[in-house]
Amino acid sequence: MTSSVGTRPAPSALRAAIDELTQAFGDRISLSQAVREQHASQLTWMERQAPDAVVFARTTEEVVTITNICRAHKVPIIAFGAGSSFEGHVNAPYGGISVDLSQMDAIVAVNAEDMDCTIQPGVTRLTLNEHLRDTGLFFPIDPGADASLGGMAATRASGTNAVRYGTMKDNVLALTVVTADGKIIRTGSRARKSSAGYDLTRLFVGSEGTLGIITELVLRLSPIPEAISGGICSFQSVRDACDAVIATIQCAIPVARIELLDDVTVGAINAYSKLDLEEKPLLLLEFHGTPAAVAEQSERFSEIAESFGGGPFHWSRNPEERTRLWKARHDAYWACRGLRPEAQPIPTDVCVPISRLADCVEETKKEIEALGLIAPLVGHVGDGNFHVQPLVRMDDPAEIALVRDFIGRMVKRAIAMQGTCTGEHGVGQEKRRYLELEHGIEALELMRSIKSAIDPDNLMNPGKMLDPET
Amino acid sequence: MTSSVGTRPAPSALRAAIDELTQAFGDRISLSQAVREQHASQLTWMERQAPDAVVFARTTEEVVTITNICRAHKVPIIAFGAGSSFEGHVNAPYGGISVDLSQMDAIVAVNAEDMDCTIQPGVTRLTLNEHLRDTGLFFPIDPGADASLGGMAATRASGTNAVRYGTMKDNVLALTVVTADGKIIRTGSRARKSSAGYDLTRLFVGSEGTLGIITELVLRLSPIPEAISGGICSFQSVRDACDAVIATIQCAIPVARIELLDDVTVGAINAYSKLDLEEKPLLLLEFHGTPAAVAEQSERFSEIAESFGGGPFHWSRNPEERTRLWKARHDAYWACRGLRPEAQPIPTDVCVPISRLADCVEETKKEIEALGLIAPLVGHVGDGNFHVQPLVRMDDPAEIALVRDFIGRMVKRAIAMQGTCTGEHGVGQEKRRYLELEHGIEALELMRSIKSAIDPDNLMNPGKMLDPET
Numbered sequence: 053m054t055s056s057v058g059t060r061p062a063p064s065a066l067r068a069a070i071d072e073l074t075q076a077f078g079d080r081i082s083l084s085q086a087v088r089e090q091h092a093s094q095l096t097w098m099e100r101q102a103p104d105a106v107v108f109a110r111t112t113e114e115v116v117t118i119t120n121i122c123r124a125h126k127v128p129i130i131a132f133g134a135g136s137s138f139e140g141h142v143n144a145p146y147g148g149i150s151v152d153l154s155q156m157d158a159i160v161a162v163n164a165e166d167m168d169c170t171i172q173p174g175v176t177r178l179t180l181n182e183h184l185r186d187t188g189l190f191f192p193i194d195p196g197a198d199a200s201l202g203g204m205a206a207t208r209a210s211g212t213n214a215v216r217y218g219t220m221k222d223n224v225l226a227l228t229v230v231t232a233d234g235k236i237i238r239t240g241s242r243a244r245k246s247s248a249g250y251d252l253t254r255l256f257v258g259s260e261g262t263l264g265i266i267t268e269l270v271l272r273l274s275p276i277p278e279a280i281s282g283g284i285c286s287f288q289s290v291r292d293a294c295d296a297v298i299a300t301i302q303c304a305i306p307v308a309r310i311e312l313l314d315d316v317t318v319g320a321i322n323a324y325s326k327l328d329l330e331e332k333p334l335l336l337l338e339f340h341g342t343p344a345a346v347a348e349q350s351e352r353f354s355e356i357a358e359s360f361g362g363g364p365f366h367w368s369r370n371p372e373e374r375t376r377l378w379k380a381r382h383d384a385y386w387a388c389r390g391l392r393p394e395a396q397p398i399p400t401d402v403c404v405p406i407s408r409l410a411d412c413v414e415e416t417k418k419e420i421e422a423l424g425l426i427a428p429l430v431g432h433v434g435d436g437n438f439h440v441q442p443l444v445r446m447d448d449p450a451e452i453a454l455v456r457d458f459i460g461r462m463v464k465r466a467i468a469m470q471g472t473c474t475g476e477h478g479v480g481q482e483k484r485r486y487l488e489l490e491h492g493i494e495a496l497e498l499m500r501s502i503k504s505a506i507d508p509d510n511l512m513n514p515g516k517m518l519d520p521e522t
Numbered sequence: 523m524t525s526s527v528g529t530r531p532a533p534s535a536l537r538a539a540i541d542e543l544t545q546a547f548g549d550r551i552s553l554s555q556a557v558r559e560q561h562a563s564q565l566t567w568m569e570r571q572a573p574d575a576v577v578f579a580r581t582t583e584e585v586v587t588i589t590n591i592c593r594a595h596k597v598p599i600i601a602f603g604a605g606s607s608f609e610g611h612v613n614a615p616y617g618g619i620s621v622d623l624s625q626m627d628a629i630v631a632v633n634a635e636d637m638d639c640t641i642q643p644g645v646t647r648l649t650l651n652e653h654l655r656d657t658g659l660f661f662p663i664d665p666g667a668d669a670s671l672g673g674m675a676a677t678r679a680s681g682t683n684a685v686r687y688g689t690m691k692d693n694v695l696a697l698t699v700v701t702a703d704g705k706i707i708r709t710g711s712r713a714r715k716s717s718a719g720y721d722l723t724r725l726f727v728g729s730e731g732t733l734g735i736i737t738e739l740v741l742r743l744s745p746i747p748e749a750i751s752g753g754i755c756s757f758q759s760v761r762d763a764c765d766a767v768i769a770t771i772q773c774a775i776p777v778a779r780i781e782l783l784d785d786v787t788v789g790a791i792n793a794y795s796k797l798d799l800e801e802k803p804l805l806l807l808e809f810h811g812t813p814a815a816v817a818e819q820s821e822r823f824s825e826i827a828e829s830f831g832g833g834p835f836h837w838s839r840n841p842e843e844r845t846r847l848w849k850a851r852h853d854a855y856w857a858c859r860g861l862r863p864e865a866q867p868i869p870t871d872v873c874v875p876i877s878r879l880a881d882c883v884e885e886t887k888k889e890i891e892a893l894g895l896i897a898p899l900v901g902h903v904g905d906g907n908f909h910v911q912p913l914v915r916m917d918d919p920a921e922i923a924l925v926r927d928f929i930g931r932m933v934k935r936a937i938a939m940q941g942t943c944t945g946e947h948g949v950g951q952e953k954r955r956y957l958e959l960e961h962g963i964e965a966l967e968l969m970r971s972i973k974s975a976i977d978p979d980n981l982m983n984p985g986k987m988l989d990p991e992t
Contacts, residue, residue, distance in 0.1 A: 163875065163877060164772075165768050165772070165875075165876065165877035166875040166876055166877045167771065167772065168875070188772070207717060208716075208717045208721075209717075210715055214715060218692075219715050221721065221724070222688075222692065231968065235964045235967075235968075236964060237962075237964050237965045237968055238961065238962055238964075238965055239965060240942075241937070241940050241941055241942045241960065242875045242940040242941070243873040243874060243875060243905075243906060243907075243936075243940070243941040243942040243945065244873065244875075244876070244905040244906055244907070245680055245684060245689050245873055245905050245907060245942075245945050245946065246678075246873060246942035246944065246945060247677060247678045247679075247728055247942075247944045247945065247946050247947060247948040247949070248942050248943050248944050248948075248949055248953065248956075248957060248960055248961070249728075249949060249957055249960075249961060249965075249966075249969055249987065249988070250725060250728065250729055250733075250969045250972060250973075251678075251691065251721075251724045251725060251727065251728055252965060252968065252969065254691070254721045254724030254725070255720060255721060255724070255725055255972075257721065258717055258719075258720065258721055259720055263720075274774075275771075275772055275773065275774035277774060278774070298635050301637065301745075302634075302635070302637065302658070302745055303745065304744075304745035304747060304748070304811075306776070341774075342818060342822075344814065344815075344818055345814075345815055345818065348812060348814055348815065352812075403713040403714065403715055403716060404713060405633065405635075405636040405638070405712045405713060405714075406635065406636055406714070407633060407635035407636045435713075435714040435715050436713060436714055437713075437714070437715060466713075467711070470711050470712040470713070471711055471712070471713040472710075472711045472713040472715075472716035472717075472718045473718050474716065474717045474718050475713065475715050475716060475717065476715065476717050477717060478717040478718075479717070479718055479719060483718065486718075487718060487719055490711065490718055490719075491708065491718070491719060492707075492708055494705040494706060494707050494708075495707045495708055495709060495719075495722060496719075497705075498701065498705075498707055498722065498976065499719055499720045499722065501975045501976065502720060502725075502972055502975060502976075503720075504975065505971045505972060505974065505975035506968065506971065506972075517719060518719070
């Protein structure tokens with residue numbers, strides 16, 4: 053039932069594959085060290101593991117060609133979008149070929165009446181939204197980085213507004229995927245719903261390149277809201293803020309964004325952006341709707357916040373005012389880096405049922421204090437998802453070990469609370485060790501049997517997700 | 523890559539399995555013809571194919587026992603909920619054991635703060651909503667029948683309010699499933715989102731009992747809306763009605779229900795319920811929200827309807843008034859039967875991108891007229907999903923053949939419009955013939971390879987979905 057762990061190809065096989073790829077792709081294959089290293093995972097504390105070569109694909113058929121050549125020589129295949137993932141997804145621990153999809157960046161069709169579009173995987177979310185602007189539609193999923201949409205589908209990305217718009221699983225209607233056997237799979241139609249067969253779309257969304265390479269996506273779009281209001285609200289404690297979030301969701305207020313910043317993050321933002329926010333837990337909110345609706349929603353939230361000792365809730369429909377408020381949130385990464393400039397931020401995330409969020413955050417913060425870590429905490433709290441970003445000196449192995457253990461305990465705490473080891477960052481290399489605890493060996497073996505059925509030689513992104521750590 | 527087609531077990535093997543099951547289950551196994559026939563598909567025009575025995579399971583562990591006994595003797599296993607599916611899902615073309623889950627009807631936990639609940643598969647949706655009433659929450663998916671929630675997950679059910687609340691794929695957080703090898707799989711946590719591994723939940727949702735038996739579900743709940751308004755609006759043509767629907771969705775009006783009734787259905791309702799509705803295409807709508815929000819939404823829809831020549835739009839927040847309006851919709855099945863009392867209704871559905879809905883409905887209605895069929899048409903048009911219910915004399919093989927061909931052309935029309943052969947009824951036996959056309963042989967073979975990996979002997983609901991017609 054278990055898939056074989058990846059293996060490094062024999063040098064002669066690798067050479068043969070690269071020769072054939074060079075014949076097929078000419079100057080669109082690169083063996084240069086600089087290019088190869090750019091295609092290792094960058095935003096991680098793990099070792100950067102470069103592929104043996106990088107091929108820049110332009111069509112689905114070219115991805116078939118690459119796959120066929122690699123399969124014939126048993127060479128690993130690693131899909132590469134924008135390289136903005138955190139958990140080592142694009143590393144090449146067994147070498148192999150990185151398939152760079154950034155040149156597959158065509159917006160194939162926008163169907164405004166159906167509120168969907170068909171795109172190639174290298175299109176980034178900001179490029180898509182720029183293109184859509186005149187249609188009155190937008191693609192809502194916002195993981196922060198200007199990630200490629202193929203990569204976002206592959207990692208089941210979400211972000212600040214998932215509480216309203218869902219994650220990639222909810223916004224991908226269909227995919228075209230090249231599997232390890234070189235077949236082109238179409239996973240769905242443009243219909244909004246279907247009961248016709250297994251849900252292959254959702255199987256490939258979040259499979260992190262281990263089942264196939266996404267070469268086309270049909271995405272669901274949303275109408276740009278007529279009015280947007282944004283606001284900011286301080287609370288005495290993380291628990292009060294979380295209780296206000298629970299009440300907001302239960303009152304069916306269709307909040308579009310509801311973000312928690314802890315006191316450490318607020319302090320960092322104050323220093324970085326020269327603001328004078330109270331250094332207390334803070335909720336940042338956004339409401340989408342008609343002018344009357346967002347006003348009503350904002351007023352209702354204001355009452356809820358007050359009843360949990362929060363506030364006053366400052367809100368505004370003024371775009372400049374909103375931008376100013378959200379700039380603080382978007383600057384959080386850089387602001388937090390400033391807390392310890394010599395250190396590397398290690399972003400990690402978990403997600404718990406919202407009733408356990410305050411417990412999970414409080415226990416995590418208590419441990420951060422006890423260990424003396426500098427680790428700002430922010431959360432997409434409407435979903436029970438939060439991120440911790442310990443700042444770590446990478447030249448201090450003891451500190452790295454300390455932080456790794458801290459993350460392990462945080463993950464185990466989240467799983468014990470019926471949550472998950474990652475709400476949106478994915479498994480990649482670093483979270484593999486928690487999958488059995490979260491899913492149980494039976495479910496993990498079932499995933500492995502699916503992997504084996506689709507990719508029997510474990511050529512698609514080996515050493516990730518389901519493969520045990522070696 | 524292809525799974526073996528189901529086979530009828532050898533009589534000695536069947537006898538041995540029934541002996542062991544009788545030892546294990548005593549009076550909770552039934553071999554009576556009446557009970558066996560009740561467990562064949564009822565709401566279908568296909569032959570009723572009874573199982574060899576029916577076992578009433580009460581726990582997940584009992585389902586494991588049944589599965590282990592059946593696997594040892596290679597006897598088919600068919601999960602049975604409420605038997606309310608249309609496409610022959612619970613028929614037993616190769617005999618075998620029907621596993622009746624209706625006694626697994628415990629509501630295990632309701633987590634009001636997290637807006638989720640854990641239930642056994644035999645709980646029906648009306649029972650669940652009755653139980654939830656005091657929590658201020660409800661489970662929104664409404665396929666019409668009081669189906670079991672296990673069956674609704676297995677068939678990826680949806681219904682009138684999917685346009686607002688999604689389908690079962692969007693409202694199941696996690697499942698417990700017994701697979702053919704007798705393993706108990708847990709497919710997820712109670713976290714609202716996760717990026718931790720393959721999406722087994724969505725793989726089992728809609729797998730129609732071919733991959734395993736669902737023995738527990740974690741469901742997402744929604745807040746009961748503070749206010750509901752309902753309304754009714756006639757249009758000159760199906761096209762005008764569809765265009766009004768497209769505009770409504772594009773304007774981001776969060777309509778909770780938007781149903782189309784064609785002139786034939788309206789006529790049937792007038793006769794049945796003694797109403798005097800204009801015998802023209804009709805939209806029935808429902809809005810959920812705060813009192814101010816539903817008023818605003820209703821007014822906005824009214825303006826849209828007027829601009830497409832529809833209306834006047836009569837709407838009301840009065841519960842009796844709303845009930846009266848929706849009673850017409852809920853009576854449609856019986857009203858339509860009255861159009862030809864000697865005939866059997868054959869419910870079938872397709873789903874297309876909403877921009878093609880008017881085309882698909884118009885062409886279908888043209889053909890209904892040309893063939894002289896009596897075939898009322900209703901639609902969950904916010905999703906592009908519509909149902910046709912030809913009334914067929916089952917003693918007239920020529921008429922049955924005519925209607926089957928008519929359905930085949932409707933399905934092909936929907937697929938040619940980038941739609942699906944079934945939006946919510948599922949594949950079962952009858953829609954198998956269209957899967958290759960819809961998905962392509964590559965995707966169909968991929969589904970079969972997953973089936974083979976999980977159920978190599980094809981014991982779970984054989985003769986359905988992926989198995990070719992014989």
